[in-house]
Amino acid sequence: MKGTVTKTTGSFYWVRDDKDNIYECRLRGNLRLKDYKFTNPVVVGDRVIFEKSGESDYSIQNIEKRKNYIVRRSVKLSKQIHIIASNIDQAVLMITISEPKTYLEFVDRYLVTAEAYHIPAILLFNKADLCNEKEAEEMTAYINLYRQIGYKCIELSALKDDSFDEIRKIMKGKTTLFSGYSGVGKSTLLNRLDPSLNIKTSEISESFKSGKHTTTFAEMHEVKNLGMIIDTPGIKGLSVIDIPKEEISHYFPEMLKLLPDCKFNNCTHIDEPSCAIKKALEENKIDISRYRSYLSIFDEEVDKYR
Ligand code: GDP
Ligand code: ZN
Numbered sequence: 491m492k493g494t495v496t497k498t499t500g501s502f503y504w505v506r507d508d509k510d511n512i513y514e515c516r517l518r519g520n521l522r523l524k525d526y527k528f529t530n531p532v533v534v535g536d537r538v539i540f541e542k543s544g545e546s547d548y549s550i551q552n553i554e555k556r557k558n559y560i561v562r563r564s565v566k567l568s569k570q571i572h573i574i575a576s577n578i579d580q581a582v583l584m585i586t587i588s589e590p591k592t593y594l595e596f597v598d599r600y601l602v603t604a605e606a607y608h609i610p611a612i613l614l615f616n617k618a619d620l621c622n623e624k625e626a627e628e629m630t631a632y633i634n635l636y637r638q639i640g641y642k643c644i645e646l647s648a649l650k651d652d653s654f655d656e657i658r659k660i661m662k663g664k665t666t667l668f669s670g671y672s673g674v675g676k677s678t679l680l681n682r683l684d685p686s687l688n689i690k691t692s693e694i695s696e697s698f699k700s701g702k703h704t705t706t707f708a709e710m711h712e713v714k715n716l717g718m719i720i721d722t723p724g725i726k727g728l729s730v731i732d733i734p735k736e737e738i739s740h741y742f743p744e745m746l747k748l749l750p751d752c753k754f755n756n757c758t759h760i761d762e763p764s765c766a767i768k769k770a771l772e773e774n775k776i777d778i779s780r781y782r783s784y785l786s787i788f789d790e791e792v793d794k795y796r
Contacts, residue, residue, distance in 0.1 A: 495536045496710040503532055503550060505540055515540050515548040528571050533559065534708040534720060535576035535665065558607050560667070575708040575720045577665060584614045584670035584679070587625045592671055594632070598783030600669065601641065605741035606733055609667070612642045612660060616675040619647040635777050639744050648679040658683070658716060665710070665718040684714040738787050739767065744776055745784070758788065
């Protein structure tokens, strides 16, 4: 039998077949050891082959090759990698200008990561109804900024709007990683798209609040008549590991275009002469907030594990 892993506890795996039946499976022993670099051999999103192995027992026999996957290091400095989820068609990030304020650096880090994984990213600007005049201007400015770079941006009020046609169109038939700070309105939107989901709003998991290191598992939900979403409780964003410093600018699409015009082909766009990125910055062709995010990612020793 074939299906998709929708949930796991680390020892049990819920697999959904194409007729929407759910099977609780275990892993066949030898799968567990297949790739020691990863802490978890089978993850949410995986397409798996499984079979009946007892009265009501099922076991996963094999995994199909992953189209993509997102990861994080299992613990700081560890060489082992934890795969969060796989086979993602697109990443949707929900942003609010206030209550809570989403920082542009967070947005840019998310977008860089999505670019590095080759996962198309879409930005949802929520709580438009809460914006005062100044915040509304800010929202419009951000939307223009990211649209110009090439990202799809949608403004909405998850609580107040009555049609979500554009969002439905985007999600239709796809598996969407759905992210954003806690409190931005993710659950509110999902419940409006499919009331049978009945997700508790403003839910913050206790383990997350306590700040202890706990393994959080992603979960896949069906949004009826629409598609699948992957929720990653306790993980606000995405993190890329192992991007060499000299490649960070490749994941800023507006910078990527200009790279051939830098004098040095290993230009870091910080203090080299004849740098096309710095020139574009001076001419306001690259936004200062984007460049600041670039510097911030650059300054982190992202490649120290290599
Ligand atoms: P989540 O943590 O991202 O799932 O956020 P929730 O869906 O739980 O929303 C957090 C709070 O924001 C709840 O009290 C929602 O009612 C409220 N909220 C969500 N979307 C909107 C919106 O578009 N406008 C307003 N005014 N409030 C919203
Ligand atoms: Zn340069």
